[in-house]
Amino acid sequence: MQRIAQAPNSFIATLWVDALKAEGIAASVQRQYLSSAAGELPPDQCLPEVWIEHDHHAPHAEQVLHHLQHMPQQRWLCACGELVEGGFQQCWNCSAQMPT
Numbered sequence: 001m002q003r004i005a006q007a008p009n010s011f012i013a014t015l016w017v018d019a020l021k022a023e024g025i026a027a028s029v030q031r032q033y034l035s036s037a038a039g040e041l042p043p044d045q046c047l048p049e050v051w052i053e054h055d056h057h058a059p060h061a062e063q064v065l066h067h068l069q070h071m072p073q074q075r076w077l078c079a080c081g082e083l084v085e086g087g088f089q090q091c092w093n094c095s096a097q098m099p100t
């Protein structure tokens with residue numbers, strides 16, 4: 001198990017994991033649940049993390065995520081009004097597919 005990325009929210013974390021799985025990389029979302037004093041910790045302590053099952057997949061996984069995060073044309077306005085950024089082809093607000 002190896003942490004590969006920290007996602008800004010759980011929707012994005014799930015999309016990243018799905019993208020990794022599509023590439024044959026076993027991945028999962030891990031969230032750091034803090035039992036106490038959560039309010040006193042920096043917010044990034046509570047963000048969801050993307051972990052891969054096998055460490056040797058790390059270079060490929062990083063490549064997949066880099067690709068997802070750097071696709072300038074992948075910025076589109078969904079019918080629900082949500083601006084979807086970050087290379088996702090599905091709206092994280094209403095789950096609609098990117099129009100083609």
Ligand SMILES: [Zn+2]
Nearest residue numbers: 078080091094
């Ligand atoms: Zn939408």
